[in-house]
Amino acid sequence: MNLKQLTKIDPEIAKLIQEEAKRQHDVLEMIPSENYASSAVLEAVGSVLANKYSEGYPKKRYYQGNRYIDEIELLAIERAKKLFKVPHVNVQPYSGSPANAEIYLAVMKPGDVLMGLTLSFGGHLTHGSPVSMSGTIYKGIQYDFGKTGRIDFDELGKLAKKYKPKVIVASTTAYPRKLDFKEFGRVADSVGAYLLADISHIVGLVLAGCHPDPVPYAHIIMTTTHKTIRGPRGAMIMVTDKGLKKDPDLAKKIDRWVFPGLQGGPHDHVTAGIAVCLKEATRPSFKKCQEQTIRNCQVLAQELIKHDFNLVTGGTDNHLLLIDTHNKGINGRLLAEGIEEAGIVLNRNWVPNDEAPPFFPNGIRLGTPALSTRGMKEKEMKKVADWLNRAVAEMQTFPVDYQEWTAAAYGKNKDSEGRKKLDKKFHDCLHKSRKLKQIALEIKNLCRKFPVPGIDY
Ligand code: DSN
Secondary structure (H helix, E strand, O other), X not given: OOOHHHHHHOHHHHHHHHHHHHHHHHOEEOOOOOOOOOHHHHHHHOOHHHHOOOOEEOOEEOOOOOHHHHHHHHXXXXXXXXXXXXXXXXXXXXXXXXXXXXXXXHHOOOOOEEEEEOHHHOOOHHHOOOOOHHHOOOEEEEEOEOOOOOEOHHHHHHHHHHHOOOEEEEOOOOOOOOOOHHHHHHHHHHOOOEEEEEOOOOHHHHHOOOOOOOOOOOOEEEEEOOOOOOOOOOEEEEXXXXXXXXXXXXXXXXXXXXXXXXXXXXXXXXHHHHHHHHHHOOOHHHHHHHHHHHHHXXXXXXXXXXXXXXXXXXXXXXXXXXEEOXXXXXXXXXXXXXXXXXXXXXXXXXXXXXXXXXXXOOEEXXXXXXXXXXXXXXHHHHHHHHHHHHHHHHHHOOOOXXXXXXXXXXXXXXXXXXXXXXXXXXXXXXHHOHHHHHHHHHHHHHHOOOOEOOEOO
């Protein structure tokens, strides 16, 4: 990491970046939507391209001086078209949430019905949740799992018939199983809806052939570029042949809603990073890493089950696991904080039918993309499961009444002052725990053997 100038001009920021790099290096990053961008991507994103304005599209800009920017954007588009086998790509969306909004604006009118997976079942805010613009401007109808713990397509079909959605979103952020895009396509076609496949989480797995491909079934595909695909923070919207058949103007409508509809100048440094990650995704090592990501996750699942962790759907077919923490007797928020103290970074998460509010959910979500990028394999996953088990067991010995905490956080005796006192007691225990410190040290030692791109130690 070259921070020579920054250290001279702004040592405070330089120091914080260095500390963050050290943090990223010394812990197990297991938030399943995170990953380590390659050094090549980081160089592109940190380049002089950040200086440029280029509102418009290649060869049709509102500013001069875009000769090279045009070439960069065209390269990104061409690489994406070839890789995903789609006729149209827009690489300008700033991230996943604006990209989904741009798609909705292109194909729906306010008040139209948008169907997506319920947030607590692993959906996303932008898939019609009432707290997001997607469920406010549009009428969000949410589907969830059937009794099987999997998406129930008969139910989905009935809901679609009843509510006649304009768009059905096939996408998840906390669902550990494969998505059956063929079935989603069947339901969407049966009611004349657009099928939007938001593959942000699984894009790398799809490209590596480890997950069904939505291209034959969806009209529109959206993906962010910083998760399993390991690019910069951005997004792409793709229109398939099926989409153009449904509406020959679909690509134009989407482009128009990206710019000038919702965005201004594209982030050209990010576009270059996207082009780079698309090139890297064609390498055999990319495919191998995605395959290893799934194998790692499955080994981790098996080991965690041995330690009596309750996995939603009983396991995983992809890069993530969702753990229902009820049987451990400690809320997901506290567990996530305690596990971080031990050197494993994951996130608290709602689980299906969770009775708790989203800030205090009864679950934790974790995944293996970043560890697999570092080169960790099955042997290391067994250690991760053991560390998680030891960390949770240690928290169970703390003299904190977790039932009282739950009651104060969101139960009958809700009392935020009382909960804050219990939080403090819990944090005091965390900071004093020798066992958690010992785990963090063991993890740090392991991390030394597995380099992180862009961070040299
Ligand atoms: N926030 C992302 C995730 O963590 O899954 C989705 O956008």
